[in-house]
Amino acid sequence: MPRRILIVLMGAIGDVIRALPLLGRIRRAWPDAYIGWAVEPKSEPLLRGHRWVDKLIIYDRRYAPWSFVPFLQQIHSERFDLVLDLQRHLKSGFISMISRAPERFSFAPANSKEFNYLFATRHIAVQPHMRLKLLQYQAFADALSLPAAPIEFGFELPPAEDSRARGLVAGAPRPMMGVILGSSWRSRIYFPESIADVVRGLAFPVEGSPGLFPVLLGGPDEQGLAAAVMKELAQVPALNLAGRTSLRDLIGIFAECAVAFGPDSGPMHLAAAVGCPVVSLWGSTSPERSAPWGFADLAISAEIPCHPCYLRECPIGRECMRRISPETVVNTVRRGLNTRASLDTEVLASVRYPT
Structure with missing residues (x-):
């Protein structure tokens, strides 16, 4: 059994969320293992104080290259004996090598980038049934011959933080609907009039479905979009929390929501992770790889030949998002009100790898 394990997954919020069930599976099998996680500041709040993580090793690229040397020194000093590189890139492979861990797992050449696989001692091949990233991360546990386990994310806020988060929506009428405004790619964002x-x-x-009180959620970058939505809503009551919440606040807020909707984004995955039914809207990206766990049946994709293009900026004015009709979203949200995660308690069938 490895005694000291390093997870390397630095950046995207959604990726970090989808890797947490791998960590839970490791903890179930090896409860006494010391687990570190190399991560960047934007995703650090999700892991801070997490019950499955012993050590966060943070790399702040804003201060690169000066911050990279002390970061690598810390990685090296921890003396890990197993590294699970989930990142696929040259940088994460280099981090894995610097650790000098005797066992270093990464994705196979066909599933990695920038020669990442050259730094690993063992490669994980993505099998045909592993389209979802979450399942691709689970393959690392399979390669370690860990027992199959329920998919869990392990989010628990300390009482003071939980009270603050829920206090932000304490006065809002129930049932409440989370309106996820933003995404890291502009090409994914829904239009204010459509929202x-x-x-x-x-x-x-309507027809037995309750009215839903909307809570607008986004960071400082979404405040302009939130203002445009509020202007469009005119006399419809809504709570605008754009720019007023932290990533950790969203854990408590989504726990209070009956349902949520929004584009492919980290908060979309966070809503699903805390068990909030989430209707996801897909334009430039595809739900086949990134649908929120347990709620893939609530994904709505644009019907347009160029979908998915995986472009951060759309050259034709986000036509894919424009073709997602509000009526379709409304009907799917109503269906989502009666939906529980279809897969969140299902035990994964392990895919064994030759040793």
Whole structure:
């Protein structure tokens, strides 16, 4: 059994969330292992104080290259004996090598980039059924011959933080709907008038479905979009929390929501991770690889030949997102109200790898 394990997954919030079930599986099998995680500041709040993580080793690229040397020195000093490189890139491979761990796992050449595989002692091949990234990360546990386990994310806020998060929505009428505004790619973002149409379509009870009180969620970069949505809503009541919440606040807020909707984004994955049904909207990216765990049946994709293009900026004005009709989103949200995660308690069948 490895005694000291390093997870290397530095950046994207959604990727870090989807890797947490791998960590839970390791903890179940090896409860006494020391687990470190190399991560960048934007995803650090998700892992801070997490019950499965013993040590966070943070690399702040804003201060590169000066911050890289002390970061690598810390990696080396921890004397890890197993590294699981989930990142696929040259940088993460170099981090893995610097650790000098005798066992270093990474994705196989066909599934990695920038010659990442050259730094590993063992390669994990993505099998045909592993389209979702979460399952690709689980393959590392399979390669370690760990017992199959339920998919869990392990989010628990300390009481003071949980109270603060829930306090932000304490006065909001129930049931409440999280409106996820932003994404790291502009090509994924839904239009303010479309968001407002969805909110209006769900604000009042219809055919047995309750009216939903909208809570607008986003960071400082989404404040302009939130203001545009609020202007479109006019007399429809809504709570605008854009720019007022931290990533950790969202854990408590989504736990209070009956449902949420929004584009492919880290908060979308976070909503699913805390068990909030989430309707996901897909334009430039594809749910086949990145649908939120347990709620893939609530994904809505654009019907356009260029989908998915994986472009951060759309050359044709986000036509893919424009073709996602508010009516379709409204109907899917209503269906989501009666949906529980279809896979969150399912035990994974292990795919064994030759040793």
